[in-house]
Amino acid sequence: MSDQQATVSRTAGGPNHGARLAVAWLVISAIVDPLFWFAAGPHMPPGDMTSSASGAQFDFNVLMMAALPVTLGVWLYFGYAIVNWRASKGGSDLIGGPKARGNMKIQTAWIASTTIVVLSAFVFGTVELIVPAGAGGGEGPQPIWTPTSKTVLPIQVIGQQWKFTYRYPTYGGFETDTLMVPNNTTIAFHVTSLDVIHDFWAYQLGVKADANPQQDNVAFTTTHALGKVTVRCDELCGIWHGAMFNYGHVVSKTTFQQWASSNETQLAAVTKLLPPFSWTYTADANGADGVYYPDNVDKYSKIQVYGAQPVSVAQAVKPTS
Amino acid sequence: MGIAMAWPPRDEPSETVRGKGRYVVGRSARLGIFSSLLAVAVGLVVFVSMAYLRSEPPTLDFAAGHSQGQAVDMTLQTVGAIGFGTHPSWVSYLTQAPDGKWVHTTLWDLPANTRVNVTIDQYDSGSALRNPQVGAVYGTLGNAATLNGKPFSLIDATKGNGVGHTFSIPTLGINVPLYGVNGNAKNFCNSAPCTLSEAHNTVEFSFMTPKTTGQYGWQCFVPCGGGYVYGNGGPMQTISFMDGFLKVVS
């Protein structure tokens, strides 16, 4: 913005409004930007418990570095105009005619500078999306940006009206209401739904992925701090959407091992009733389908029809196909 | 009519174009008309919000006269078709009020941090589960429940009569499946309230209400809203049918 203001100032007489504005703007930016970066930045959501959370925090702060000067610059300009150029104070000598109707330099500078800002934001955003393996967002069934880590813990997140459950395919495929995540581990969340669209939002993990029926939506993150995690449904899914939340924990690897093995044993009886593990959670062959479609020719839920092939636990360790 | 206009424009009106007295009725009459329209609008809004939007089934009070440490007994029933009201064909829960009457509600006042003994008479037939995980009992006291007097911890919904409904409080981690009755039973109950002479299963369990007061939603996890995609519409999304609140009070 300083470009334009400086240019304007050269074209007009009287006090050098452009220079004043530019100086004020530079001073304000020089104060506000570092202030935000150092004082507020480290506390910005969603925190830094995982790679994707800290990535989102970093990106947010970087965007703020550009957004604050732009916003304050525009407000400063408007404030300056309101204070200085009011008719009740006499205002300026009116400029009419072609001079007031446009200024090629300013217009070009404006377009060029906004284009540069926008393209930089695009390049930055793309890098920040691709390098950290999708930045914690749901990448669909065939993720194209995958983590570098050799070992990935897959956790299947199942949305249903109205709760989330979690299946751990590498631990016998048990299913539980509680989300437990080991620390310093790369996780692949395989998010799917039994019915309508939900959205798995593990706030502190910096992970968000829609849960679609018959779809496997994969999101990656790597944990690096212990703590409590809030999980909320972020896509309107019916009456209890607002109550569709629960809490998870990032725990040490050994605690997680103990928890997982004990659950595997304790829940063995239930696990036996569950359908064989697959990337989309296919309803049981006799599962209630609501009898909305009366033809009964192609009932839901025959695994062979819907293509969701069961996979062995060994296959399940590496999430990508 | 060219307009080479002075700047800034003159303050006084350059041309008065419309006078008063255009209206058929006088000023006070217009004021009256407007005020009454406003009053009607306000009345309509208040009526709609109070009489319609805020209307809800009655809340049964299990907390009144409750003394500390004493357990609360609560009896519910589930029925395949409520048989009355605006949605006679919907499945529903009913609650027995302390005076013994069956009330079509799922809202209860319960004292905090108190043991609640629940008896559910299940009159509905069952089906398989979309998610068999909800066939397990968990979150009750001792993770225990009895079916017709016998303890059980898991129902395989693909066998026998399947699961009719569940009683689940997701935020408290409580889940109890209710075994279905035979849909072909001669004495199958077709409309509420059902009586014990009709085919039913009795499920009993206990749970502790939380220490913090507030409203805790509960629901059924069996897709029993027939005629809706995924079986989760209609009664499954309507308070007093398959959804309700524990209103935990101190």
Next chain:
Amino acid sequence: MSEATSTRPQLMSTPEEAAYELRAAEGAIWTGSRLLVGICLFVFASLAFAYFYLRSANDAGLWRPHGMTAPTSIGASVFAITVFGALVNYYGTLRMRKGLVVDWEVSGWIGVGSLLLAAGMQIWELTRMPFFPGASGYSSTFIGWAGLNTALLLMSAYWLETLLARSIRLRRAVAEDGGPSRSTQPPARLFRANLEGCTTFLGLAALVNLVFWVLFYVVV
């Protein structure tokens, strides 16, 4: 007008103003009919998007599980009759340009009849389907097509019919001025602009029918 309803002088357009507004009205009909074609194209493009989306997302074999196809003979008839109606009308407009108004009227009525017949057959086809509407992606999009095409055909028939009815009245009204095809009277000029727009729209109907006939019956 004997008793003036307004205190200001009655509006009297100069001939130049009248000509100006007449050209604006003609231009409005031209622009409007093209815009209408654009609007309808977006409607059918949405349908085509649905078709290709569901077809390409066929990972679970649910696009057309049992090789089901809507009744091919009825479908081909709907397509053929629609194209026939549009072509007949177009031929009629060529005749009308030579001053043969009645020729166009005959072909126009044939066109209306064809379009109505096609719409009727499209509805009849719905009762002759070998599949349930919700059986597959194909069946769903087909039902959508049948509904939208019926609406399109009825709309085209309506438009053409209004022009035919107008033409009959115009023939009398502008008889001494060269008839609807030659008259320079405003109603005749607007009528011709309107007919031109309608013919364009029928071209759209024929095109859409061709595309979706290929999609639903030929390359399924």
Next chain:
Amino acid sequence: MAISMHESVGLGRPGETPPSGADRRRSPWLGQHIGTALVGAVAGYALGHFIGNSIASGYANVQLNRQNNVATVLALTLGVVGWLLGVGALNYPILKLVGKEPAPEIEEKGWGRYFRFTLDHKVVGMQYIIGVLLFLFTGGLLAMAVRTELLSPTTHYFGPGTYISLVSEHGTVMMMMATSIITGPIAGWLIPLMIGSRRMAFPRVEAFSFWMFTAGYLVIMTALPYGGFPTGWTGYAPLQTQAVGGMDSYLVGFAVVGTGMITAGFNIIVTIINYRAPGMTWSRLPIFIWSLLAVASLLALATPTLVTGGLFGILDRTAQTAFYVNERGGSAFLWQNLFWFFGHPEVYIMALPGFGVVGEILPVFTGKPLFGYRVGAAGMIGVALLSFFVWQHHLFQSGINPDMRPLFMLTTELISIPTGFIYLTGMGTLWKSKIRFEVPMLFALALYFNFLLGGISGVFLSDVPVNVTVHGSFFVMAHFHYTIMGGLVFAFFGGLYYWLPKMTGKTLNKKLSLIHFWMMFIFFNCTFFPLFIVGLLGQPRRVFEYAQRLQGLNDFSTISAYMLASSFLVFTANFAWSIFIDPKPAPANPWGSRGLEWQSPTPVPFHNFDRIPVIYADPYHYGEVDAPDIADFDKVWATAGAGASSGGAGGGGGGFGAGTTIEGGPSDV
């Protein structure tokens, strides 16, 4: 629309005096009006219900749940048809079947005309004002209900089902309103006056769009008695397919309002292209008209996708097709794609007219010409074009096409460049100006303040990594309230305060207007700014339970929302008092505008201009000593306008005839 291709010009000369005996000051109770429309709607509704019950009461799903969607859809659809028949909107389309010429467009008198199907765009404009205010205040009351529920994180004022229905109803009503809030009332009233035309191109289509709009209001209001709908305004399937009867009201309502939007956009485009006065070249067009041209092309071309998508939804719910049910060959993503292909242009439908309004207001109150007029106009067209290519940014976390995310991030961020032009024109116009802080100017400046926050937060949303946190949270909710309410609604009120003196000939009370502005501005920001923070701290949209720690911010927002709502009470009181109860005459041109619309007499005669004006200059010659006349209103065409009658574009060609062939008057450059 085709059905109303009018023949404006009867057998006689255009504009010839109507046939005798046509004193249109008829009794307001006679003929067709809103009362007969209601009767028609009720009759159509009952008929539709009857037909639907005879068709579908035996369906298996209807037997199970006694919810007959076929009957509901037919009842609502035929209700709308009955409404249109009752008000007389279909009289001419029916008469056309027997070749009848349209009735002459003659002036109606008396207050009864405001309740009729009328061909005067100025009357339709006034009808639209009341219509959009009805929509706005209904949506506002629903918002109050939503905010009331959010006073407490755990105790509930409404049931959860009712709450979601209120949220959905609020969103839908407001979206429907916002599509028309400026294009209906202000644009409908002003376009012919601003381009020097005596009429809209298709006056019946103009009126039709209004009566569809009101029918849409009635239809969407039936959602509540039908049990509401749980999907929010986005109507995501398969929840849509699963929902109770209120969903039918949503789908039919959007189709009805959508049809109204298409027809309104259609009419605006055709009028602007064809009915510009001689000399009203493209470079002399007011910036507001440019914005309307951009908006109208979005209205006409994006909305068909919504209507088609809604039709698929209706088929899923009635004919049991499976467009949106994954398990049967459909795809829930299909709805998301179709909906947002409409939905994102829709967002700009709700931004661009606001830019146009402030573009008109700023030059008047700064006494300077609009800065960068061409850039501003190009920006609006650019926004309109780009808006067709950004829709998947709503689906960044959905699992659709992850490989496309960088592309949609780019297009989304690119759109901020043409949007930035609006700031360029605004800031350039303010440079060394003489600002008069009249009420319309305050609203215009407030738009620049608010929209900046809305726009900048949009860049955060477009950044995919940040989107992971803010998608679907209160952050996005605050973002679009800042753009739509902070932008469009502020522009609407600015426009009302600016043009109402022209429209009604009456002066609004300045003190009340100022109170309204300051309350609205302050409490708008107090209501929505905290919601950015609430969203960043993890509160998803459309929830009735939230974290205890967020109660303070939510309560602050709720209380501010109550104050915001009361600012509209001030406006209503002002409007009623100044227009109806105690009217004070307004000066002919109270703001000293050079706009063409201010140069016609007040009240504007039925035909707007006795002589079609010949335009000499654009309306922004402020601050010039020898400013040219904008137009000649008494040009005797027979001598001076010779160009007008030459080169007639016969046979339907020449869509760009008007405005370009005349070479009257000096050039303005």
